[in-house]
Amino acid sequence: MISENLAGKRIAVTGSTGFLGTALIERLIRSVPDCELVLLVRPGRRGAQARVTRDVLKNDAFDGLRASLGKDEFNEMCARRVQAVAGDVGTDGLGLSGEDLELWLSADVIIHSAATVSFDSPLDTAVEVNLLGPQRIANLCNEHGVSPHLVAVSTCYVAGSRRGAAPEQLVDESPYFVEVDWRREVDAARRSRLDEETASRQPKRLEQFRSEAQRELGAVGTPALAAKTETIRQAWVTTQMVENGRARASSLGFPDAYAYTKALGELALVEARGEIPVSIVRPSIIESAWSEPTAGWIRGFRMAEPVIISYARGLLSEFPGVPEGVVDVIPVDMVVAAIVAVAARGPKDDGPDVTQVASGSANPLRYKNLVDYAEDWFTRNPIYDELGQPIAVAAWQFPGRGRVEKQLVRARTSLERADRALEKLPLRGRTADFAMQLQARKELLDQASGYVELYGAYAECEALYGLDNLLGLWGELSPEDQEAFGFDPRVIDWKHYVQNVHLPSVVRQARAKTTPGKKVGPSRSTRLRGQVLSPDRQLAVFDLENTIIASNVVTSFAWLATRNLAPRDRVIFAAKALSQGPGWLALDRKDRSDFLRSFYRNYRGAYTDQIEADAQELLSHYLLSKSFPAAIRRVREHRALGHRTLLITGALEFVVEPLRPLFDDIISAEMSSVNGRYTGGMSSVPPTAENRYQALADYAAANNIDLRESVAYADSSSDLPMLEAVGFPVAVNPETKLAAIARKRGWLVEDFRKQSGAPGRPLPIAPRTGARSEPMLSAMMNRGSGLAKEKTRR
């Protein structure tokens, strides 16, 4: 009956790229052989048709059909029966015009399943799509005088958070419904977006975003800081809008903005329907397929999956819920079958009629049973950690939501404190790893508390959704239809479903490790290193300090300055340097190039010829013993591969001169000299932060190098502009900020270290020789106070 009724019909569908939509399309193509489909999709960059092919027809839901027909015939049939129109339910008129509009209006049935199902979408987005979407479809039909059968997919949760029976009735027929005007809600939502945008631009807020950006990135230069600040601002607005949605929803008794907008969407649709026959189908929580297209088929990560995987990984040991409460889950293929049956039957009594597709009242799955099944299954089929050890799952405590939230908040606060403290310390490499672990831990906690916040209300929901209409429809079906379009939730054996259908599918989807033993195959770092050392790369650019050598401009100056000092003067020098240290550090933290300019004035009056000779000794006696052999090896590996190698450093030209044979080119700070003595002034802007990026960009342009095919090595977040400019950034012994950034963005992190066994030199003081030296010493002694003055002026 079903396929006969729909034979030869043209069925228009929204939301076909979603989980439910894909299953629906597959079923219509396979089980209703003669129907034609018109799919409304947002065209994206590729266009509507390409999107349908890529995001719908290539999905593994179609594997069975493709295999039985043969690839060519499948493609031919799809081309014949499936047409895409570009549009968006978020805009009035669906964004349709011309041929697309005509095609759309020629449909006999419209199945509207598009929605933002994410439980944490911003209020206005949810309103545009979930609330206004259905009535836009109705309005468009009415404007053009057509009246196809409109099947709108909603959700059982429009009934709101309540206990007891929730029958299949329209939203405003419920005794618990709080009277609201959906038009006002729409206006308010749109206005709150404007309010938040304004609020986010207040000087105080902007200042706050900027300092947050600075804390995260450090001294990276203005452009990078500006970009980051704007990202933070936008994220803040989004967070506010999500929060506004949640607050409004719960004030009206809905678990979240999704249920709230869906409920008002139903109201708006009923009001706007005019002559159009409307059927509303409300599924509960849709999960993997019971049997079609294959048992366990699922698309994307749904609501319960991340929770389940977090539990299996041992990250989540508690989730709020009532043990005897009902978890209302319904397999996707049953929802699809019910929708098709409703579409084939047409509206009952001219509608609008409501059909709920749920399991709770007919065949309840108790929360305690679900947990027992999962625990039992994961104990027998554990997930393994990186070391290949099985992860034991925790015994479930069934705590209340408040307790879990409190625990999570407490853990998070202490982590945040530790994180703040660590951020202030100058950590690198191994020690920074610890900070990164904290960060990772914090993110996991964030995730966990996110789940609790989002889904807690659902797990605690104790409403029982009435299924009279659904079961009535089931009873009217012929045995053949019942065979082909099964949606009777009473047949589900939950233990079988959880253990043999759903969990294996979820674990497969999550790509969790299900075999013991260490991970085989190359690790992520090895893979990234392979990309970095591919012959296709063109340029490898290196920072010097703490990337190749554990030293800095101050220590190399100290070495050079003390090389020719008498023992007594060395003591004076050391004392002086120690007293000036904090001032230098503070200036360096604020702006690197100001610091360099100021510090390099210490070289004023030094003899160029002597510095040249001493610099060679500096390399042998100081720089090499502080070098990272693995870094030097890496430079040469790049050269051997035919990559051009470039050193960009704020260090002075003569300090890095002995390193020249290691690189193809060196860009460094240059100091001018007069009459064989250094002036202490720079002859060009020292390459730091964004100047470094600029120097790199200029170099690449001059040498015809594609930066996207280049590698950059650096240790600090102040090198971010340079790292971001290349296709293959590498963080070397990163300090905490860069470590966090590198981890988030999936960059290669190298742990280059000083050679153990290198001669130790706790102080950067040169071994003695006997020659002139006083100019540099006196320069520094005299300038000490000058530097301090400069600092106060700032």
Add this chain to the structure above:
Amino acid sequence: MSPRKAPRPGLVLDVDASTPPVLFHHGENFRMEKLPVGRSRIIYPAEPLRGLIDPDQAIRDALENPIDSEPLRALMTADMKLTIAFDDISLPLPPMRKPDIRQRVIEAVLDIAAEVGVDDVHIIAALALHRRMTEDELRHAVGDRVYDAFAPSGRLYNHDAEDPDGMTHLGTTNHGEEVQISKRAVDSDLTVYVNINLVSMDGGHKSTATGLSGYTALRHHHNVDTMQKSKSFMDPPNSELHTKNWRQGDVIRNAGVKIFQIETTINNNTFGETGPLSMLQKREWEWTGRDRAKFLAMQGGLSYMTPSARRKVFHSWKAPYELTSVQAGEIEAVHKVTTENTFAQHLVPVEGQTDIMTMGLPYISPYNVNSVMNPILVAVLGLGYFFNLYRGKPLVREGGVLIMSHPTPWDFNPVHHPSYIDFFEQVLADTTDPHEIEKKYEKQYAEDEWYRHLYRTSYAYHGVHPFYMWYWCSHALQHLGQVIIVGGDPKAVRRLGFRPASTLQDALEMATDTVGPQPTITHYHNPPMLMADVK
């Protein structure tokens, strides 16, 4: 000279129940070990031979009465080009107390040159592919007077085998081996070579053919094949290394390069007959209460120090070596006498081979003076030097086990040994087979620009040097069934391809896997230096 008893020759002691624990050097520390009774023996070196009473007079005598040559004075003219080349920092070990023999000899040579009125004199540290010597080290070797007179004007310097304008190709031997030495030496009317003979492979044609040479020539004998055919390279008639150097020496001579060879031998008075370390060259059962107290105090003190502090303390030790002979003149004739004198101090007759050879490796090898002994140098000291200090046949039987004691830390000096680091991280991580290493990696390291730069301008061993170290081990690697290091960093030991053991008892237990139960054990009590004459 302090009056003392006639030195006693070396000794092989069979270990019985009354034998006290025996001393094992262990890097910058020591271990006292009990060896199994009834199947162990200990080879002790001879006591230090008496030094010459007036070394300076002996040197002058040698220069005036050379072997198979006119006196040095007769070889000089005022307008000549004179070059003095001398052995580098790798000799002697540890460095000797001032005045160094080289200083005494060079001053004597310069005295004669001054008398004749020679102006054009260059003094070159003949370091081949070793690292350059620092100012302090040069001053120690040649003395402040010579240094201050020659170094500032650029007439005292380190040999540079990679100077494109500094080397001369002299042709090839009848076996096709290229010969290449310092251009200054070739262009000189006379080159005086000042040698210190610590072990029997030093000196002779090797002084110039190797010391003043470079990679082009060295690769013909510094390779796996030559080393595996040198049994041992310390025994000239049976050393392929020696044979090839002599062939290259012929080419140098035939090319008209005139060399006046001055060779010296020193005794093995490494730790002194009195002083803080004197017990180290005494036989354990002869230790006095005072020796024992000194030893315990030293070990106690060392245990409080960091490894680098311990290293500093030991590397500051200068040995009170004494000159035992000096001979000058024609290279081959001179070297014959030198070798006899070297053997007189070192050879200890030993009856038959052993299943297991044990040795304690000290803190110093030829290549880590004022530096850290990295794992590769640990291997070469045991398997290259000590293993090869035999005449006749190896002390340990074929397929036997060598047990060495050394902490073997994963430590390198990045200034002195940059290519060693990469060799250890890259090459040994891939394979420990000398033939494969030679084939796959040598050229790349030898011709690397960065290593070349560091060798020429900094204080780094040449890029190819770690390969030579590994080749040095190749005879032992081929001969032995297993190598075990006691007390070493397990990761570093495994990287070398050896097995780590935490105690000597564990090591002996592990060795039985290879040599069977109740094996015979011979402990090689060195330093002070000895050479086993195995019958």
